[in-house]
Each structure stands twice: as C-alpha cells, then as structure tokens.
Amino acid sequence: MSFVLNEEETMLRDGAQQFLEEQAPVTALRALRDSGDPVGFSRDLWAAMAEMGWCGILVGEDHGGVDMGCAAAGLVLEQIGRNLAASPFLSTAVLGASAFNLAGTDAQKAAWLPKIAAGETVIALALDERARHNPSHITTRAAKDGNGFRLTGAKRYAVNGAGADLLIVAARTEDERINLFLVSPEAAGVTRTSRRTLDSHVPADITFEDVKLDGDALLSGAEDSEAAYRHLLDIGRAAQAAEALGVGQKAFDLTLDYIREREQFGAPIGSFQGMQHRAAHLYGELELARSLVRRALTTLDTQPAQAPLWCAAAKAKATAVSRLAAAEGIQMYGGVGMTDEYDIGLYYKRAQAAGEFLGDDAFNAGEVARMSGY
Incomplete structure (x- = not known):
C-alpha cells in the first residue's frame, strides 16, 4: 500500500x-x-x-x-x-x-x-444519545405504523444539526436492529435545540415525539442494516481523523513559526534544546498519525472488510496527536497562547471538540484492543 x-x-x-x-x-x-x-x-x-x-x-x-x-x-x-x-x-x-x-x-x-x-x-447524522459516544446505545425507537413508522426518542449534539435540511436518524426497529431513517427537521413532533460548542460550531439536540414517517423513510437498500450502520461509522471515524490531522499539523506549524521568531535572552526560543526536543517529538507523532489516517482511508477504498481496525486506530491516534499539538502550542507560546489574539487557542478548542465525535482516543483505542483480541 x-x-x-x-x-x-x-x-x-x-x-x-x-x-x-x-x-x-x-x-x-x-x-x-x-x-x-x-x-x-x-x-x-x-x-x-x-x-x-x-x-x-x-x-x-x-x-x-x-x-x-x-x-x-x-x-x-x-x-x-x-x-x-x-x-x-x-x-x-x-x-x-x-x-x-x-x-x-x-x-x-x-x-x-x-x-x-x-x-x-445539508444533512446531519443524528446518532448519539449520551454525552459520550456509544454506537450500541440506541434507545430511539421506530415502531411500525401501517405502511410507515412512528419515531420516538432523543439525540444529542448532531453535527450541523442546527442548519440541516435532512436528518439521518439511527433508531431501533421492532426486531431490535439499528436502522437509518430519513427525517425532515420540520416534521411534526421534531424539536431542534441549537448548541454552541467551545469550538464555535453549532450542533443540535433533537427530540422526536411520535413523529410519523412514511415507509420510504427507512434506508432499506442494504442486506444487513447494522453492518451498513457500522461501516458508516468507520468511514466517519477515518474522515474525522483526517480533519484532526489537519488541525494538529497547522497547530504545529503555527508553533514552529512562533518559536523561531520569539526571542528571549537574546536568542530565538526555538534555539533552546528543550523546545527542539518537544518539537521533534510532535513531528514524529504527526507523521505516525498521518500514516494511520492514510492507511485507514485507503483501506476503506480498497479492502473495506479490513477497515474497522484501521479506522479506529487512526481516530485514536489523530485525536490524541491533534490535542497534544495544540496543547503544546499553547505551552510554547506562553501566556499569550491563551488569549484570543492568537489562533493557537482556536486550534486547541477544535481539537478538543472534534475529538469527541464518533469516539475519543480512549474509546477508539479500546476498539482497537477489542478487535485485536485483548
């Protein structure tokens, strides 16, 4: 590869x-x-x-x-x-x-x-129901109602949910399997509550109170609805890992530029050995994350059956590294890194918030361990 x-x-x-x-x-x-x-x-x-x-x-x-x-x-x-x-x-x-x-x-x-x-x-995936990601914890129900369904439940922090024209909702049907349903956010019984997160994004909490759906609201083209659902999450994890890699890389680049220019004791602080060691460590971590992200995305395209392990590994590593790069950036900037005058704080906020989507580093590292037989 x-x-x-x-x-x-x-x-x-x-x-x-x-x-x-x-x-x-x-x-x-x-x-x-x-x-x-x-x-x-x-x-x-x-x-x-x-x-x-x-x-x-x-x-x-x-x-x-x-x-x-x-x-x-x-x-x-x-x-x-x-x-x-x-x-x-x-x-x-x-x-x-x-x-x-x-x-x-x-x-x-x-x-x-x-x-x-x-x-x-604009589409939003309405998935999680708790503060922490848990793809198996789906209590939203889609009960048969004639030729259609009645949807009841609640979702938290649907990404882009505040501005979505269509919701794709994960819900359990009467056979206890997880299926995906197309729901208009304007349908009777749907309530959206916008959230403004620390990274300045606007997801939404969404409740469904006896929402009537036609039969064609069910995404019914897959032979195995739960396998399709799991694979969708794998794609999302690898994709979010790619964004996290970009966040971490730019945070690192901003930090390098700053420590090359900032002087103390008559010399750029980037010339100090301690700063160089920390920068070298970050560089290595970013390259490791890049390799995992590339492997996960390429495997999705070429060998999708092998993708779950690589997608979880990429999400775990990219989340951890993006958070580390942004946090180290704030440390190397010193006190000014905490102010809104500098962009590094915005990267820190995005690394923290985006890292929670589809499971943080701890969740995905646990998935890697589980799939590896531990």
Whole structure:
C-alpha cells in the first residue's frame, strides 16, 4: 500500500489548500463566531465547495458526482482542519453520501445523491444519545405504523444539526436492529435545540415525539442494516481523523513559526534544546498519525472488510496527536497562547471538540484492543 500521493491526489490537496486559505481562513470562523451565526457555517462557502466538485467526491458519476473515494475526501478534510473551515462537508458529503451509498434504495439514491453533489442540501447524522459516544446505545425507537413508522426518542449534539435540511436518524426497529431513517427537521413532533460548542460550531439536540414517517423513510437498500450502520461509522471515524490531522499539523506549524521568531535572552526560543526536543517529538507523532489516517482511508477504498481496525486506530491516534499539538502550542507560546489574539487557542478548542465525535482516543483505542483480541 503506497502512502505517496499520486498526481491526481496531489492536485486535489494543493487545490484544496489554496482554495480554503483564500475562501475560508480562520478569520471566517471568527466572523461566524462573533456574529452569533445561527447555523455556524457559511452556505456560500458550501456552494463554492460544490462548484469545486468536492461535494460529489463520494457520489457516483451517474448521480452527478466524481466518485474519487474516501482517500480523496480525507485530503479535503485535512485542509478543512488546517483552516478550521466551518462547513457541512463531513456531515453531508461524507456521512450523508455514504449513508445513501451503503443503505439507500435506488430511488433514495436518485433523489438525494444529486442534491449532495450539487451542494443543494445539508444533512446531519443524528446518532448519539449520551454525552459520550456509544454506537450500541440506541434507545430511539421506530415502531411500525401501517405502511410507515412512528419515531420516538432523543439525540444529542448532531453535527450541523442546527442548519440541516435532512436528518439521518439511527433508531431501533421492532426486531431490535439499528436502522437509518430519513427525517425532515420540520416534521411534526421534531424539536431542534441549537448548541454552541467551545469550538464555535453549532450542533443540535433533537427530540422526536411520535413523529410519523412514511415507509420510504427507512434506508432499506442494504442486506444487513447494522453492518451498513457500522461501516458508516468507520468511514466517519477515518474522515474525522483526517480533519484532526489537519488541525494538529497547522497547530504545529503555527508553533514552529512562533518559536523561531520569539526571542528571549537574546536568542530565538526555538534555539533552546528543550523546545527542539518537544518539537521533534510532535513531528514524529504527526507523521505516525498521518500514516494511520492514510492507511485507514485507503483501506476503506480498497479492502473495506479490513477497515474497522484501521479506522479506529487512526481516530485514536489523530485525536490524541491533534490535542497534544495544540496543547503544546499553547505551552510554547506562553501566556499569550491563551488569549484570543492568537489562533493557537482556536486550534486547541477544535481539537478538543472534534475529538469527541464518533469516539475519543480512549474509546477508539479500546476498539482497537477489542478487535485485536485483548
């Protein structure tokens, strides 16, 4: 398995880097935060991403996409992380598109995948029901009701839930299996409560009180609904790991720039041996995380049956390393690193918040141990 980017991947990465540095710098996140934006992302940026073709990276050409695979999506997410670009790319172009690819019927795919590829919709995955991620703890119920269902339950911190046009809800059916359902956030019985997290994103808590669903709300195209659900989470973990890698790498880059310029005792503090040792350690950790993230994303594209272990390992490592890089950055900046004047604090906040999505480093390290027989 090659960890070297090919020409097409290199062009995608470089194009994403240039586009996001110009169109979605950290100042854009600050503007969204300071204005109290109700959804926490820019729909203009989302439309521009669609024009770049990114929204269709996991959508087949027959539905208007470019079908480049998870490894390509990871390259975009790494640049999103580097710029702290607030967008529904992960929730919609990755998780939303993958949910339809894995579990949608032909009719459902035809109805929604073109909208995803065109950037015409925002999707949120309504999954977790507790403060900590637990994919097996699903108490939301979808009871049969004639030809349809009645949905009852509650979800916490649905990413991009405040601005979503469509919810994909994990719920148990009468056979106790977990299935995915399409739910309009405007449907009777659905209540959204926006949350503003420390990283200036706006997820939502969502309650479902006897929500009536048609039969075609069930994503029923998979032979095994729970296997599709688990695989969707694997894709999400690897994708979030790619973003975390970008967050950690940029935090490291900012720190290197600072310690090269900041002088103390007549010399740049980066010339002090203690600082050099800490920077060298971070560099090695970031490269280890990069290798795991690349392995996980490539395995999803080429050997999906082997992906669960690598996705959990990548999520565990990238989460831990991004948090370490941002925390070390604040330490090396000194007291000013805690102020809003410098961007390093924003990277620290994003590393902390994003690390919780689909399981933190401890959860995913536990999954690696379990799958390895410990």
